[in-house]
Every structure is written in C-alpha cells, then in structure tokens.
Amino acid sequence: MSANRDELSPLALLRRSAQAYPDRVAVRDGDRTLSFAALAERAWRLGNALRQLGVGPEERVAMLSLNRAELLEAHFGVPAGRAALCAINTRLAPPEVRFIVGHCGAQVLLLDPELEAAAGQALELPGLRVVRLGHEYEALLESAATTPPDWPDSEDRPISVDYTSGTTGTPKGVVYTHRGAYLGAFAGLVETHLGPEGTYLWTLPMFHCNGWCFSWGVAGVGATSVVLRRPEPAAVWRELRAGATHLCAAPTVLITLFAHADAAPLDHIVTCVVGGAPPSPTLIERGEALGIRLTHLYGLTETYGPASVAAWPPEWDALPAEERAVRRARQGVPTVLGGEIDVWDAEGAPVPRDGSTMGEVVVRGNTVMAGYLDDAEATSEAFRGGWFHSGDAAVVHPDGRIELRDRFKDVIVSGGENISTIEVEQALARHPAVLDCAVVGVPHDHWGERPKAFVELRPGAEATAEELTAFCREQLAGFKCPDSVEYVSLPRTATGKVQKFVLREREWAGRERRVN
Numbered sequence: 001m002s003a004n005r006d007e008l009s010p011l012a013l014l015r016r017s018a019q020a021y022p023d024r025v026a027v028r029d030g031d032r033t034l035s036f037a038a039l040a041e042r043a044w045r046l047g048n049a050l051r052q053l054g055v056g057p058e059e060r061v062a063m064l065s066l067n068r069a070e071l072l073e074a075h076f077g078v079p080a081g082r083a084a085l086c087a088i089n090t091r092l093a094p095p096e097v098r099f100i101v102g103h104c105g106a107q108v109l110l111l112d113p114e115l116e117a118a119a120g121q122a123l124e125l126p127g128l129r130v131v132r133l134g135h136e137y138e139a140l141l142e143s144a145a146t147t148p149p150d151w152p153d154s155e156d157r158p159i160s161v162d163y164t165s166g167t168t169g170t171p172k173g174v175v176y177t178h179r180g181a182y183l184g185a186f187a188g189l190v191e192t193h194l195g196p197e198g199t200y201l202w203t204l205p206m207f208h209c210n211g212w213c214f215s216w217g218v219a220g221v222g223a224t225s226v227v228l229r230r231p232e233p234a235a236v237w238r239e240l241r242a243g244a245t246h247l248c249a250a251p252t253v254l255i256t257l258f259a260h261a262d263a264a265p266l267d268h269i270v271t272c273v274v275g276g277a278p279p280s281p282t283l284i285e286r287g288e289a290l291g292i293r294l295t296h297l298y299g300l301t302e303t304y305g306p307a308s309v310a311a312w313p314p315e316w317d318a319l320p321a322e323e324r325a326v327r328r329a330r331q332g333v334p335t336v337l338g339g340e341i342d343v344w345d346a347e348g349a350p351v352p353r354d355g356s357t358m359g360e361v362v363v364r365g366n367t368v369m370a371g372y373l374d375d376a377e378a379t380s381e382a383f384r385g386g387w388f389h390s391g392d393a394a395v396v397h398p399d400g401r402i403e404l405r406d407r408f409k410d411v412i413v414s415g416g417e418n419i420s421t422i423e424v425e426q427a428l429a430r431h432p433a434v435l436d437c438a439v440v441g442v443p444h445d446h447w448g449e450r451p452k453a454f455v456e457l458r459p460g461a462e463a464t465a466e467e468l469t470a471f472c473r474e475q476l477a478g479f480k481c482p483d484s485v486e487y488v489s490l491p492r493t494a495t496g497k498v499q500k501f502v503l504r505e506r507e508w509a510g511r512e513r514r515v516n
C-alpha cells in the first residue's frame with residue numbers, strides 16, 4: 001500500500017462498516033442477530049483459522065450451505081484468510097458436488113449439516129478437511145485470533161470461484177478477483193439506491209454469483225441483511241411487511257410470490273432486482289401494483305452477475321403503466337461500473353439498432369471474470385476478439401438499449417425464420433390464466449422445428465390449448481405461435497430459472513436436431 005493507492009477489495013468494505021456502524025444489526029438470521037462489529041470479528045477469526053489449517057494464498061475453500069449467517073461471513077472470512085471461496089449450488093447431486101470440490105482443489109469444505117447427503121461423495125476425497133456448521137465451526141472460530149487481514153497484496157488476486165450450471169457441458173470454474181468483486185458490489189448499490197437505512201432480504205441464494213455481489217455490498221454500505229434459508233412466499237411477504245426494502249429474485253420466484261394468497265399492496269416501495277431470465281412486461285406491471293418496483297439486470301456467472309441494467313430516467317415515470325413495463329423489461333445499458341456491452345453479428349460487427357436484428361451479446365470491462373479455472377482453452381475462446389462472448393441473443397433498440405431475445409441454443413429456427421422463445425413466452429404470460437410458461441422448439445418433419453408451449457396455470461384457472469394459441473395469434477405473427485400446448489410443472493434450477501434444456505431434450509430424444 002502507498003499513500004495514493006489502496007488495493008480494491010470487499011474486505012475494506014466490512015472494515016469500514018465495523019468502524020462506522022459497530023452496534024447496528026448487520027445480519028438477522030431467524031432469532032439470531034450479529035452486529036457489524038461481531039460480523040467483522042467472526043470473519044477475521046475464520047480467515048485466521050483457515051490459515052492455521054494450512055490453507056495458502058489463492059487456494060480454494062469450498063462451502064455447501066443454504067442461506068445463513070455463516071455463508072455471509074465466509075464471503076469475507078475466506079478471502080481474509082488469503083483464499084478464494086467456492087460456494088456450491090445447494091441443489092446439485094452428490095456426483096456434481098464431488099466434481100466441483102475436486103476440480104477446485106479445496107482443502108477445506110464448510111458444510112451445512114442439512115446438506116450432508118448432497119456432500120456424501122465429496123467427503124470421500126482424500127485430504128479434505130470437513131468443518132460442519134454448528135459446534136465444529138464455532139470451535140474453529142474460537143481457536144483463532146481476531147486480527148484483521150493485511151490482504152490482498154494485489155487487487156487482482158482471486159476472491160472466489162463460481163461454477164457455471166453445466167447445462168451445456170462440464171461446469172467451469174469462473175474466477176472472480178477482489179477488484180471485480182469490489183466494483184461489482186458498488187455497482188449494485190448504486191443501481192438499486194441501497195444505503196445504510198435499507199434492509200436487504202435474502203431471497204436469492206448466496207452461492208449464485210456470490211449473491212450477485214450483494215453478499216459483499218450490503219454489509220459494505222451498512223445495510224441489514226435478513227436471511228431466509230429458502231424464498232418461501234409466506235416468509236417473504238412477512239418480511240416485506242416488516243420493512244424489508246430490497247431483494248433479488250428470478251422471474252419464476254416472483255411469479256409464485258405475486259400469485260400467493262398473502263400478496264397485497266405494500267405501504268412502502270420495495271426495490272426488487274430481477275435477473276436470471278427476462279421478466280415479462282406483465283410481471284413488471286403486477287409487481288408495480290403491489291408496490292414492488294422491478295429493477296432489471298442482465299448478466300452471467302462470467303460477469304459477476306449483473307452486466308447491464310434497465311437504467312431509468314425519471315421522466316419515464318410519467319409514461320403509461322404499460323409503456324413503463326415494456327421499457328423496464330429491456331436489459332438496457334452497462335451498469336455504472338461495468339464497462340461496455342454490445343450486440344454483434346456472426347462476423348463480429350455491431351447489429352443495426354432497429355430493435356429486430358438479433359446478434360450475440362458481448363461484454364468487456366471491470367466486472368468480467370479473470371478466466372476459467374485451469375482451462376486456458378475455454379478462456380481464450382470466451383475472450384476472442386478482446387470481448388467476452390455470452391452466447392445470448394439480443395437486439396439493440398434505436399436508443400442503444402439492448403433487449404434479450406434468447407440463448408442462441410434456445411432460438412427456434414423454423415423454415416428459415418428465427419423465433420424468439422422469450423417473445424412467445426411474454427405473449428402467453430399476458431393471458432390471465434397463465435402462471436408461468438416455457439417455449440422450446442420441437443421436431444417437425446417439414447419445418448425442421450416448431451414452437452411448443454409448456455404452461456403452468458394459476459390455481460383454479462382454466463384455459464384450453466386452442467384458447468392460448470388463439471390468444472398468441474392476436475399478438476404475434478402466425479408462424480411464431482406454438483403448434484401445441486402441454487400443461488406441466490416446469491423444471492427449475494436452484495435460483496428458480498426454468499430449465500428449458502430438460503424440456504427440449506425430452507422432445508428430441510432419439511432424434512438429431514435439425515433446422516430448415
């Protein structure tokens with residue numbers, strides 16, 4: 001450190017909050033609360049304890065845990081010990097957990113006892129030290145000093161490794177740095193106007209892109225974290241009515257929340273950061289009617305979560321509700337500290353700003369990963385041309401704001417025409433009987449593939465397939481409308497995102513996907 005430079009790190013954020021707000025509640029986890037001073041002390045103890053166990057600089061410490069205070073303090077404590085945190089998806093199967101623990105080379109696994117079965121195969125890995133949350137974990141903390149960390153010596157040191165979902169192949173370890181995490185945390189605070197008077201409700205799993213960097217940012221700004229193990233609607237509504245001001249969620253979580261029996265307008269405005277999939281304008285209107293203002297962010301694991309935001313000029317507040325919802329559903333512009341975002345065609349040229357020509361979203365800037373852990377080839381491919389290639393299809397509107405249309409693998413090519421599944425889903429979502437839906441391409445002997453809709457209806461609602469198809473035809477060109485509708489319980493990830501690949505693989509079983 002010099003007089004005019006300090007290495008950027010979220011660790012500095014917690015140090016400051018412990019000084020500025022030592023007695024304020026930093027975390028409420030059920031009946032348990034931690035002040036900022038206590039959170040910092042426990043985090044520093046964890047870091048020193050890990051070093052005593054022999055964990056060295058840049059080595060990984062794995063953690064498999066539901067949302068709880070210990071996972072939040074590990075976001076500071078593990079890097080305080082000069083290591084990198086690898087928070088693992090809690091819904092993975094035992095072989096998947098074992099793969100990640102083994103691939104990241106973790107010496108230590110911090111384990112939530114509720115997830116003992118999921119960790120079963122990982123526990124067989126030679127040389128792995130397992131510390132279970134509860135008595136073992138508390139004893140580990142008690143064995144260590146509260147000395148604050150003198151770290152990092154470089155802001156480019158790894159702070160975490162987050163694994164991709166692996167839906168298109170073997171999961172890859174995405175390396176985050178102290179610098180990227182610090183800037184990503186600050187960007188989230190600025191874009192959501194979260195300050196020390198705020199209360200952040202943990203409906204998003206903390207393992208998911210490190211809670212979109214809010215795991216660091218909320219504590220860093222002096223706001224209170226209210227921890228929920230799972231986003232059960234009744235508990236969410238209880239905390240919102242008790243005064244929670246901010247939360248993050250995927251659209252499918254919000255669909256369930258807004259349809260719950262406890263849903264009713266709040267007496268204060270709640271900022272909800274929505275990502276993971278584009279929210280429909282219908283969902284945004286429903287949230288606004290309840291007092292929940294959706295701030296739409298777009299990003300990937302490789303971009304520390306948020307890469308762009310539907311930035312909102314105050315003058316747009318005067319627009320009609322339907323037009324406001326349409327604009328909020330776009331992914332917008334880079335976050336305030338993010339860098340650049342663009343949409344390119346197959347030749348690497350920007351697509352026309354016409355709101356209809358699709359291309360691939362590319363990103364570069366402060367909150368793009370350092371690379372994939374131990375995978376130079378995949379890193380080089382992702383960074384070709386000096387930009388990160390997302391694999392997401394989008395258009396650019398005349399005002400320069402992007403709007404996601406699909407993952408490229410989800411785009412339906414029917415008789416040479418590209419069909420955005422998101423566009424069809426948003427049309428279906430406007431029907432009052434539809435709770436949630438997913439559209440995928442299914443085999444067709446003449447057209448190559450055609451859209452099929454998988455629909456969840458609202459409790460007590462009815463709608464025939466013919467009715468839903470006709471409803472789509474009122475809004476979309478006929479070739480975009482689904483040929484068939486199936487009523488199902490949609491498969492979802494741990495963060496509530498619909499797993500379209502599960503539906504698509506079922507439909508294409510035994511056939512090679514081809515398009516015309």
